Amino acid sequence: MSDDLRFLLALQDLDIMIREVKDKSTSRELENMGFELTGLDELMEARENLISKISTEMVKRYEKLSKVYQMAILPITGEICLGCFGKLPTKFFSTETRKDIITCENCGRILYII
């Protein structure tokens, strides 16, 4: 797995956490359970830190996708994109042309083969 991909996945996880903290109903629920919600600044700082490690081009693509989709980056196990359920071209899976990060031609999500 390339560094770009590893950092991108971490960024996506982080964004999900940030979304949850920002979500008012979740926040209230957590506060009622006795959690203090002071972590947002730290999360945003970690986000900045992560972004500085990823190529600008990939960050731009990710930011654009994550505005549209809950999950911008998805693992694939078969020849189907789990975002849009479109079939992926076989060239993605042949050993000569196989890449670490591929793009679904149908929905544009960032995919990686596991």
Ligand SMILES: [Zn+2]
């Ligand atoms: Zn797709």
